[in-house]
Amino acid sequence: MMETDMPKQTLREWLLTDTPTSRRHARYAAAYSGWLTLRANTMAMVGLGILLLLLIIAALADLLSPMDPFVQNLGGRLQPIGTDGHILGTDSLGRDLLSRVIYGSRITLYIVALVALIAPIVGLLVGTVAGYTGGIVDAVLMRITDIFLAFPRLVLALAFVAALGAGIENAVLAISLTAWPPYARIARAETLTIRNSDYIAAIKLQGAGALRIITKHIWPLCISSLIVRVTLDMAGVILAAAGLGFLGLGAQPPSPEWGAMISEGRKFILDHWWVATVPGLAIFTVSLGFNLLGDGLRDVLDPKEGGHS
Amino acid sequence: MASVENNGNGRRRSPLSSPAVVLTFKTLGSIIITMLGLAFITFVIGRVMPIDPVLSIVGEQASKSTYDDAYAALGLDKPIIVQFFYYIWDVLHGDFGTSLLTARPVVDDLIRRFPATLELATLGTIMGVTLGVPLGVLAAVNKGSWFDQIARVVALIGYSMPIFWLGLMGLLVFYGILGWVGGPGRVDIFYADIVPSVTGMILLDSILDGNWDVFWNAMSHIILPATILGYYSLAYISRMTRSFMLEQMSAEYITTARVKGLPERTVIWGHAFKNILVQLITVIALSYANLLEGSVLTEIIFSWPGIGSYITTALLSADMNAVLGGTIVVGLVFVLLNIFSDLLYRVFDPRAK
Numbered sequence: 001m002m003e004t005d006m007p008k009q010t011l012r013e014w015l016l017t018d019t020p021t022s023r024r025h026a027r028y029a030a031a032y033s034g035w036l037t038l039r040a041n042t043m044a045m046v047g048l049g050i051l052l053l054l055l056i057i058a059a060l061a062d063l064l065s066p067m068d069p070f071v072q073n074l075g076g077r078l079q080p081i082g083t084d085g086h087i088l089g090t091d092s093l094g095r096d097l098l099s100r101v102i103y104g105s106r107i108t109l110y111i112v113a114l115v116a117l118i119a120p121i122v123g124l125l126v127g128t129v130a131g132y133t134g135g136i137v138d139a140v141l142m143r144i145t146d147i148f149l150a151f152p153r154l155v156l157a158l159a160f161v162a163a164l165g166a167g168i169e170n171a172v173l174a175i176s177l178t179a180w181p182p183y184a185r186i187a188r189a190e191t192l193t194i195r196n197s198d199y200i201a202a203i204k205l206q207g208a209g210a211l212r213i214i215t216k217h218i219w220p221l222c223i224s225s226l227i228v229r230v231t232l233d234m235a236g237v238i239l240a241a242a243g244l245g246f247l248g249l250g251a252q253p254p255s256p257e258w259g260a261m262i263s264e265g266r267k268f269i270l271d272h273w274w275v276a277t278v279p280g281l282a283i284f285t286v287s288l289g290f291n292l293l294g295d296g297l298r299d300v301l302d303p304k305e306g307g308h309s
Numbered sequence: 310m311a312s313v314e315n316n317g318n319g320r321r322r323s324p325l326s327s328p329a330v331v332l333t334f335k336t337l338g339s340i341i342i343t344m345l346g347l348a349f350i351t352f353v354i355g356r357v358m359p360i361d362p363v364l365s366i367v368g369e370q371a372s373k374s375t376y377d378d379a380y381a382a383l384g385l386d387k388p389i390i391v392q393f394f395y396y397i398w399d400v401l402h403g404d405f406g407t408s409l410l411t412a413r414p415v416v417d418d419l420i421r422r423f424p425a426t427l428e429l430a431t432l433g434t435i436m437g438v439t440l441g442v443p444l445g446v447l448a449a450v451n452k453g454s455w456f457d458q459i460a461r462v463v464a465l466i467g468y469s470m471p472i473f474w475l476g477l478m479g480l481l482v483f484y485g486i487l488g489w490v491g492g493p494g495r496v497d498i499f500y501a502d503i504v505p506s507v508t509g510m511i512l513l514d515s516i517l518d519g520n521w522d523v524f525w526n527a528m529s530h531i532i533l534p535a536t537i538l539g540y541y542s543l544a545y546i547s548r549m550t551r552s553f554m555l556e557q558m559s560a561e562y563i564t565t566a567r568v569k570g571l572p573e574r575t576v577i578w579g580h581a582f583k584n585i586l587v588q589l590i591t592v593i594a595l596s597y598a599n600l601l602e603g604s605v606l607t608e609i610i611f612s613w614p615g616i617g618s619y620i621t622t623a624l625l626s627a628d629m630n631a632v633l634g635g636t637i638v639v640g641l642v643f644v645l646l647n648i649f650s651d652l653l654y655r656v657f658d659p660r661a662k
Contacts, residue, residue: 143342143346144346146339146343147342147343147346147347147350150343150346150347150640150643150644150647151347151350151640151643152598152599152601152602152639152640152643153602154602154603154605154606155602155605155620155635155636155639155640156350156636156640158605158620158621158624158632158636159350159351159354159632159633159636160354161624162354162624162627162629162632163354163355235468235469239469239471239472242471242474243471243472243473243606246471246473246606247606247609247621247624247625248625249624259471262471262473262474262477266477266610269477269480269481269485270480270481270485273481273485276474276477277478277481280471280474280477280478283471283474284466284469284470284471284474287468287469287470287471288465288466288469290469291465291468291469292465295465
């Protein structure tokens with residue numbers, strides 16, 4: 001499989017070559033072999049499948065949901081699972097549970113996406129600056145990180161939401177504020193190992209400034225370990241968001257947020273069990289999906305096999 | 310994990326500073342700094358609250374002068390940094406203010422409620438450890454087998470389940486349908502307040518009093534929430550145990566032991582397991598701390614009169630003193646457990662120095 005000059009070879013061969021011809025080629029090849037490892041991991045693929053399904057459901061919510069998730073029908077309240085027209089039954093205001101769960105997937109995705117953007121970026125900034133600068137800046141930043149890390153996350157998020165006021169954006173903010181410290185630690189650790197390597201010294205000699213070194217040469221190397229951590233954390237984010245919703249501090253009532261739906265169903269749990277069960281299963285499925293995928297990704301991207309910190 | 314990490318700059322080596330002394334000072338320093346940080350965060354949260362603390366004392370109808378007096382009495386006219394020191398001073402004296410909801414000092418409420426949370430988290434941890442450790446060891450020993458796969462799935466499900474929902478489902482099945490366990494609350498209403506409160510933990514109190522009726526009733530109430538918390542700690546502990554054990558099992562001394570002809574059981578439990586004990590204890594301490602926090606939602610579901618439900622009810626009625634007091638206490642316990650586990654690791658594992 002040596003000679004790589006002719007376009008005779010298949011795409012697969014081109015991707016699996018040992019002698020990449022360009023940087024882009026090497027990058028694709030690395031991604032492809034990572035994908036092959038991931039594909040061999042059944043559980044990770046199940047996780048990926050669940051998440052793709054979630055994306056599709058959220059995107060096509062208007063088409064998929066049989067009814068308007070907000071329309072009330074007091075005559076048909078608390079219909080059990082399997083009722084005509086309401087496959088998953090209805091809640092205490094007669095709203096179709098299936099439609100509400102489908103629309104709830106959008107809220108979940110919204111929260112997850114925002115937290116997955118905010119927390120790692122904050123962590124990356126803090127961690128790389130601390131690691132690269134060293135000295136007092138490092139000590140102060142890491143001390144702050146430690147303080148946040150020492151705080152119980154859910155309780156801190158609760159206190160933040162109490163101060164900011166209930167609502168979905170504030171829940172996102174509160175969760176992000178409690179979620180960034182582990183990313184900062186990872187980014188700092190990576191930076192410390194990279195900082196003194198020869199290639200950094202080489203670009204320094206070429207006159208590159210700190211900003212360029214951090215953004216162009218340190219960040220790209222931090223990304224893969226951050227991605228693994230993000231995927232593993234997302235399940236926790238979903239659970240935290242659902243917990244806040246359940247306590248009435250996240251998304252507010254008419255919104256079909258899954259945690260808030262469980263909270264509504266809680267009052268009827270003994271007689272009308274499905275109202276709280278259905279959204280709970282949805283939360284469970286999605287966070288299981290993230291956990292499965294994260295577990296597999298860790299094997300692919302981060303072979304050191306660290307535990308949860 | 311937590312805190313005591315800057316041992317890279319321990320350059321000043323005076324003859325007096327033995328490692329133990331340095332370690333003690335570093336630990337103390339890190340506790341103090343972390344707690345100051347916690348206090349600062351709660352202080353800021355209390356500041357940005359949209360609720361006017363003066364109005365909640367004097368009421369809407371108060372005249373301007375009453376308002377100003379109360380304003381000054383609360384120290385709100387002082388610079389913010391001075392206010393922060395007042396706040397620290399109060400907290401150090403155990404003064405978290407008065408709860409709007411119960412009209413009692415927050416500290417009294419917390420002392421009354423803490424044992425309930427402690428009882429629940431302790432029982433949960435005991436369950437998590439007694440099941441999680443063997444599960445992890447067996448999974449590591451039989452790596453790749455069906456048992457390992459099942460252990461993995463059990464743990465993943467534990468990580469993925471919303472705890473409040475699992476609690477609801479447990480109530481539905483074991484209380485609502487099967488009737489095997491007591492419902493919400495710590496004891497049935499006619500068993501309440503029978504045994505004198507010594508420790509505040511009803512299981513212990515009823516044993517001390519020799520009142521077994523109360524004990525079994527309390528047991529039937531605590532068993533479900535404790536099992537649910539225990540499941541969470543099991544998920545974490547079994548995964549960590551497995552990865553620790555895998556590390557040991559591939560070490561050379563294990564091969565040596567096997568070559569010597571030791572029975573596999575001795576190799577696993579006598580050699581490998583012995584070597585993960587220190588790591589394991591730190592993990593257990595962490596999981597205990599997590600359970601104290603994880604009990605927030607569980608307590609709501611089971612109407613458990615602990616710190617978690619105290620904080621959340623206070624939150625919903627904007628009782629900020631209670632929220633901040635509760636947050637500080639939970640934070641303090643969390644920090645202490647973290648540091649304890651860190652310390653344990655350093656003391657017992659010579660490599661960590």
